[in-house]
Amino acid sequence: MSEKLSDAARDAMLGPLFETGWEMVDGRDAIRKTFKFDSFISAMGWMTQAAIWAEKWNHHPEWFNVYSKVDVVLTTHDVAGLSALDVKLARKMDSI
Secondary structure (H helix, E strand, O other): OOOOOHHHHHHHHHHHHHOOOEOOOOOOOOOEEEEEEHHHHHHHHHHHHHHHHHHHHHOOOOEEEEEEEEEEEOOOOOHHHEEHHHHHHHHHHOOO
């Protein structure tokens, strides 16, 4: 089971994500990012790759797709906030 990020871990782990476009969600202990692609098929291909990792790690994003844009929100519902799993999945999404 995951644990909610401590203040020290939060600073160390989230800082690099903020530099790549992730941001805190107002009113929630969650992060969000919008990914933009050249086409619908590119967006769906990216979502499929991300879904494989999410399923492998049993950590699923909240996401919304319209044409070439995918809005992603990550939080760990089991701990009512951010955990290392959110950071891990965000990094993977950035690398796909």
